[in-house]
Amino acid sequence: MSASILPQQAAEGLCALSATEAVELLKKREASPLDFVDAAIARIEAIDPVVNALPLRRFEAARDAARRFPKPDDRLAAMPGYLAGLPIAVKDYNDLAGVATTYGSPIFSNNIAQVSDLTVANLERQGAIALAKSNVPEFAGANTFNTVFGATRNPWDTRLSVGGSSGGSAAALASGMVWLATGNDLGGSLRIPASYCGIVGMRPSVGRVPRPVSAVQYDPLWVEGPMGRTVADVALMLDAQAHFDARDPLSWPRPAVPFADAVRRPRAPRRVGFTPNLGLGQVERQVVRLCEQAALRFAVHGAQIDDGCPDFAGGIEAFQTLRANLVAAVRGPLLDTARERICPEIIWNIEKGLQQSGADVARAERVRGELFNRVSAFFGTYDILACPTVAVAPFPVEQRYPRAIDDTPLDSYIHWMYLTFVLTLTGCPVISIPAGFTDDGRPVGLQLMGRPRGDFELIAAAHLLEETLAVSPLPARSTPQTAA
Numbered sequence: 001m002s003a004s005i006l007p008q009q010a011a012e013g014l015c016a017l018s019a020t021e022a023v024e025l026l027k028k029r030e031a032s033p034l035d036f037v038d039a040a041i042a043r044i045e046a047i048d049p050v051v052n053a054l055p056l057r058r059f060e061a062a063r064d065a066a067r068r069f070p071k072p073d074d075r076l077a078a079m080p081g082y083l084a085g086l087p088i089a090v091k092d093y094n095d096l097a098g099v100a101t102t103y104g105s106p107i108f109s110n111n112i113a114q115v116s117d118l119t120v121a122n123l124e125r126q127g128a129i130a131l132a133k134s135n136v137p138e139f140a141g142a143n144t145f146n147t148v149f150g151a152t153r154n155p156w157d158t159r160l161s162v163g164g165s166s167g168g169s170a171a172a173l174a175s176g177m178v179w180l181a182t183g184n185d186l187g188g189s190l191r192i193p194a195s196y197c198g199i200v201g202m203r204p205s206v207g208r209v210p211r212p213v214s215a216v217q218y219d220p221l222w223v224e225g226p227m228g229r230t231v232a233d234v235a236l237m238l239d240a241q242a243h244f245d246a247r248d249p250l251s252w253p254r255p256a257v258p259f260a261d262a263v264r265r266p267r268a269p270r271r272v273g274f275t276p277n278l279g280l281g282q283v284e285r286q287v288v289r290l291c292e293q294a295a296l297r298f299a300v301h302g303a304q305i306d307d308g309c310p311d312f313a314g315g316i317e318a319f320q321t322l323r324a325n326l327v328a329a330v331r332g333p334l335l336d337t338a339r340e341r342i343c344p345e346i347i348w349n350i351e352k353g354l355q356q357s358g359a360d361v362a363r364a365e366r367v368r369g370e371l372f373n374r375v376s377a378f379f380g381t382y383d384i385l386a387c388p389t390v391a392v393a394p395f396p397v398e399q400r401y402p403r404a405i406d407d408t409p410l411d412s413y414i415h416w417m418y419l420t421f422v423l424t425l426t427g428c429p430v431i432s433i434p435a436g437f438t439d440d441g442r443p444v445g446l447q448l449m450g451r452p453r454g455d456f457e458l459i460a461a462a463h464l465l466e467e468t469l470a471v472s473p474l475p476a477r478s479t480p481q482t483a484a
Contacts, residue, residue: 014039019086019179019233026084027077033066033085033129036179040087040131044177050158053171054089054178055149056099056133062087065129076127080258081239083127089172089181092136093165094120094212104138104146107338117212118247119182119224126240134168134181138343139331141165142192142417143401147343151397154196156443160394163196165189169227170197179228180237184211186222187323188390188420191432194227195389195445198471200234200462201227202431203424205453207252209238210245217249219326220427231433231463235259238455259459266460268301269383273308276387280312281418282405283391290444294435295386297468298461309385310378314367315422320412321356321364323421328353345400345413368425375426379451384461389432389445391416419447429455431462434471 014022014036025031041059048054069085076082090096093103095113102108116124124130138146144167145151152167154160155175162171166183170193173181183190185203194201202225209224211217226237236259243254274295276288298305327349334342335350342350378385392402402416403409410416423430428449435446448465450458 012039012043015043015176017179018230019228020230020236022086022179023082023084023236026086027072029072033069033087034063036085037062037066037087037129037131040178044132047175047177050153051155051171051175052150052152053134053168053175054132055135056092058096058099058130058132061098062129062131069129080260081126081236081241083123083180083240085127085129086179087131088123088128089132089134089169089178090120090130091166091169091182091184092133093184094182096120096130096133099133102148104136104148105341106147107334107341109148118210118245119212119241122210122243123182123240128180128240131178134166134172136166136168137164139346140186140327140349141345141401142188142414143397143399144168144193145397153397154394156198156441157394159396160442161196161397161399163193163390163394166201166227167193170194170199170201173197173199173227173229180233181227182224183227184222184224185424186326187319187414187424188417190225190227191389191420191430191445191447192417194432196394196443198434198443199227199229200231200431200433200466201225202234202238203429204238204242205429205455206427207248207250208429208455209241210243210248210251213247214330216326216329220250221322221326221424231431231459231466232260232263234431235263235459235463238459255456257456259456262456262460263463266464267457268464269298269303269457269461271308271382272298272303272305272384272386273378273382274305274386275307275309277391278312278315278387278419278422279309280316280422281391282408283388283419284393284406286438287388287391287393287444290436290438291386291388291446294446294465294469298384298465300468301464308378308382310371310374312371312422315371315425316415316418318364318367318371319421319425320414321360322368323414324349324353324356325361326353348413372426375428376452379454383451383457385449387447388419389447391419393438393442393444423447423449428452429458431458433462433466433469435469436471
């Protein structure tokens, strides 16, 4: 039985707080970690039967951790990113001790982690309490469904996809079940679900957050990063995540100035380039309209906004090649042992990686380097590049992936994600913030990219624009409904 002393109404109020507000209450001892754990559990039990965001739970272990949580002292309270006993969700691509890491695959449905991975263990040291694991696509993808736990549904309209692959984390945040959640990003897995669920997801600079130990530690395409309901919450979580760890050869030291200071004392960008499509493809008209209107609001803060954009020519093909190479390196051995248990999209990607030539990979690497040089030159005169996060608004959850954009057929199951994955190639920090809603109420996100290693300045710009746009971060304080 719970030892929480908060009445039900007060517990519901805790769930509506931002992570930043929640941590302040915890530091001041105006509420306890157990109060927050119990409030989250009640919310999950009420909401998740509809949304299906958090299928792997450790409620009693979280309660035990909350009861044992040390009382905050001045030293801990002053530490950047200290979470003070706040419950979080952990993505099911990360190891959490005592809980299965399934990767959304029946092959790993009984794969119980013995210890928490580097990313999760660091958050626990920073005062997070892991409450549950969030649903994911099988191995990779941008629609969160699998044969182990089923589909996660969008809190804004349960007929819609939440995107992916951090879809369960985004849905849990949007429906008020947790305050922060982990995510990782290869082709847009932090940014796409943030856009589709009306929350904030940030792909930090490569090396900003040390990653779990893997066989591909030198690959710069994938990063770990924060997800929250607001930019301030994402800054708080990034402060908890950012540090040097020798087990990740790409990681670099914690910054001297906390990212939370970018929110407390933000500086506006001087010049912003907005592009509807990076010069590469189709984008739904409503998406373009909403994102352009949102980007133009930077003018409130004195910024100049124009149509400046680097040349991203060749980026789509380069990413497809490098991603396939990575997927083949990580999952290729499964083709020999469990091919019949792997979803067709992943089989296609593994085979693409195994069949492409060294010349293909060399060409992609060359394109990536040339693209970065053009992006670096762009940031000599611009502070921010803005564009839609996703080329299409949220689509039906039963649809595996969009096959066309405004009647233009797409070439592959990831081609509709090009706005995020082409930016991945640069290694620059990118954040998605809510831009507004389509005429039928579907969330749309605006993607902002900062200069190389410009995470601090990017957070400041995103916070200023978020406050100006004032898009609600919490759609459903009761059970999410299917739209009429």
